[in-house]
Amino acid sequence: MKIVNRTLFLRQHRDLLVQIQATGPVFRGSVAEVAVRCGKASCRCQRGQTHRAWYACYRQGGKTKVCYLPASVAVEARALRENWNRLKALLEQLAAVQVALWKEQSHEPQTSEQNVRRPRAMPHAAPRESRPVADSTVKPTARRKRARAGTRHAG
Numbered sequence: 001m002k003i004v005n006r007t008l009f010l011r012q013h014r015d016l017l018v019q020i021q022a023t024g025p026v027f028r029g030s031v032a033e034v035a036v037r038c039g040k041a042s043c044r045c046q047r048g049q050t051h052r053a054w055y056a057c058y059r060q061g062g063k064t065k066v067c068y069l070p071a072s073v074a075v076e077a078r079a080l081r082e083n084w085n086r087l088k089a090l091l092e093q094l095a096a097v098q099v100a101l102w103k104e105q106s107h108e109p110q111t112s113e114q115n116v117r118r119p120r121a122m123p124h125a126a127p128r129e130s131r132p133v134a135d136s137t138v139k140p141t142a143r144r145k146r147a148r149a150g151t152r153h154a155g
Helices: 002-021 071-106 112-116 140-149
Strands: 030-036 051-060 063-069
Touching (some): 030 071, 063 071
Antiparallel strands (some): 030 051
16 A cells, blocks of 8 residues: 555656746746826825826845736736746645655665664764763852853862
8 A cells, every 4th residue: 555655656757847846937026016296286196096006026135126017917927926926836745745754654664674774973073982071060150150250160
C-alpha cells in the first residue's frame, strides 16, 4: 500500500510541476485603481467625478516602488497578478506533496545496513574529556557576573 501512496505522491508532484510551468508570466505586486483630481477649476473632477489612474506597486531591493499604468496595461497587469496568485497556490500544494512524500519515506521499514550506521562526531567539537567543566555550585547568572567583573569563585 505504501508503494501506491508513493506513486500517487509522485504523480501529484509531476502534475503540479506541469501546471507551474504552464502558469505563464506573473507580476508579484499589486495593481491599484486610484481616484485623482487634476486641479483644473472647470474639470468634472471638481464636481465629484474623479479621474481614474492605475498604479503598480511592487518591492525591489527592499523598497516599495510605484509605477503608473495606462488603463490598457492595467488590465494585463491584473491578469499577471492573478497568475502570481495561482503560482503561489501551486507552490504551496507542491510543498505539501513534498512533505507528504518525505513522511511516507520516513515510515518505510529500514534495512539492517541503515540501522547499523551511526552519525560521526562533528569535526569541530572538542572531545568530551577536554571540554571545560561547569561550576555546578554557582548559578549561571552569578558566573557571568563574576566573569564580567574578573573575579573568581573560591569555592
